[in-house]
Amino acid sequence: MDEIAPWEQFVRGTALHHFVYTYEPWVWPTCEIIHYLGLSLLLGTVGLFDLRVLGMVRAIPPRTIHRLVPFGVAGFCLNVVTGIMFFSGHPDQYFYNDSGRLKALLMAIAGINILAFYGTSAFAEMKTLPSGADAPMRLKLIAGISLAMWIGVLICGRFLTWFRPPFFH
Amino acid sequence: MDAFLSFIESSDLSMWIRGESMLAFPTIITVHTICMGLLAGTSSAIDLRILGVAPAIPLGALQRFYPMMWLALAINAVTGVLMVIGYPTKQLTKPLFYIKLSLVGLGVWLVYRIGMEVLSEPGQKAETARAQWLARASLATWVGLIIAGRLLEYTHRWELLGIRAVT
Numbered sequence: 001m002d003e004i005a006p007w008e009q010f011v012r013g014t015a016l017h018h019f020v021y022t023y024e025p026w027v028w029p030t031c032e033i034i035h036y037l038g039l040s041l042l043l044g045t046v047g048l049f050d051l052r053v054l055g056m057v058r059a060i061p062p063r064t065i066h067r068l069v070p071f072g073v074a075g076f077c078l079n080v081v082t083g084i085m086f087f088s089g090h091p092d093q094y095f096y097n098d099s100g101r102l103k104a105l106l107m108a109i110a111g112i113n114i115l116a117f118y119g120t121s122a123f124a125e126m127k128t129l130p131s132g133a134d135a136p137m138r139l140k141l142i143a144g145i146s147l148a149m150w151i152g153v154l155i156c157g158r159f160l161t162w163f164r165p166p167f168f169h
Numbered sequence: 170m171d172a173f174l175s176f177i178e179s180s181d182l183s184m185w186i187r188g189e190s191m192l193a194f195p196t197i198i199t200v201h202t203i204c205m206g207l208l209a210g211t212s213s214a215i216d217l218r219i220l221g222v223a224p225a226i227p228l229g230a231l232q233r234f235y236p237m238m239w240l241a242l243a244i245n246a247v248t249g250v251l252m253v254i255g256y257p258t259k260q261l262t263k264p265l266f267y268i269k270l271s272l273v274g275l276g277v278w279l280v281y282r283i284g285m286e287v288l289s290e291p292g293q294k295a296e297t298a299r300a301q302w303l304a305r306a307s308l309a310t311w312v313g314l315i316i317a318g319r320l321l322e323y324t325h326r327w328e329l330l331g332i333r334a335v336t
Contacts (some may be wrong), residue, residue, distance in 0.1 A: 009306060022315065029319060029322075029323050032319050033315060033319045033320075036202075036205075036206075036315045036318075036319055037312060037315055038207070039206055040206045040209040040210040040213065040311070040315065041210060041213065042206075042210070043203075043206035043207055043210040044206070044207070044209065044210020044211050044212070044214045047207065047209065047210060047211075048210075048211060048214055048234070051237075052335055054273050056233075056234075056237075057230055057231075057233040059227060059229075059230035059233065060226055060227060060230045060231075061225075064223055064225035064226045065223070065226060067223030067225065067226070068214050068217065068218075068222060068223050068226075071214075071217060071222070131227075148232075151203060153293050154199075154202060154203055154205070154206060155199050156200060156203050157303060158195070158199040159195060159199065161195075162191065162195050
């Protein structure tokens with residue numbers, strides 16, 4: 001499969017692609033560094049919140065540790081931006097990559113899980129939990145899925161290198 | 170030095186780590202990344218709390234995350250050593266690697282001091298100048314450490330003994 005699909009031709013025609021492609025020697029490492037910082041922010045805030053809901057360090061009420069989550073969202077936004085830059089630079093290396101596809105799927109599941117949390121009464125229920133409380137099973141399920149998905153996304157991201165498609169456009 | 174590097178690179182363990190199996194280098198570096206994220210992320214969250222974010226979080230309770238952080242650090246020490254055993258010439262012949270190790274030492278020391286001075290009873294004062302300084306230094310160290318770690322992949326001259334890097 002070595003013909004370039006129309007969508008890929010479109011991506012390769014964009015200004016962003018030309019920027020990343022032209023200045024790749026410094027753009028790529030810089031984006032990777034920002035990407036790792038973003039993931040650390042995400043894992044350290046959302047991850048900690050998930051661990052609390054799952055029962056770790058119960059002295060902290062979940063709603064107070066949830067105040068750190070906006071920093072995780074900021075980290076996620078950094079990763080979306082750098083991710084778009086990576087993709088624009090070499091779209092085929094991500095689209096035709098099994099690890100890349102799994103990563104996208106896990107992110108989609110994480111997104112649905114986020115909707116299940118903030119879009120239902122689960123969020124309000126979380127806020128009522130005091131210090132020392134054990135969260136109900138429904139909240140633990142959401143937290144468990146969240147933690148598993150984000151760690152899965154990290155694993156898939158790291159494994160991208162070894163699942164590269166055999167061709168290189 | 171060359172004899173030492175050659176000795177490591179010719180060992181069975183080193184060759185296995187560099188080998189084709191997904192279980193070796195890919196898994197080792199992925200575990201390293203996960204624990205890095207947990208360690209740096211948790212420490213950064215604690216630093217942010219000390220600097221005033223989410224002030225309702227009780228400082229003393231944050232100490233309970235320390236066992237997890239120390240475990241992540243231990244796992245990273247092991248995976249880090251394994252990766253150096255896999256590619257000793259690549260890492261041990263460049264200054265950036267030693268800078269990274271120094272930053273790890275600094276980061277660990279800062280996490281330890283924050284635990285002893287800011288999070289433990291009695292005291293638990295985040296507002297002191299010392300606590301603020303420790304938290305800022307810790308955040309800066311994690312940023313520096315992640316930068317150094319990422320750049321390790323781009324700044325080596327030797328892949329293996331006698332074999333120049335491709336980039």
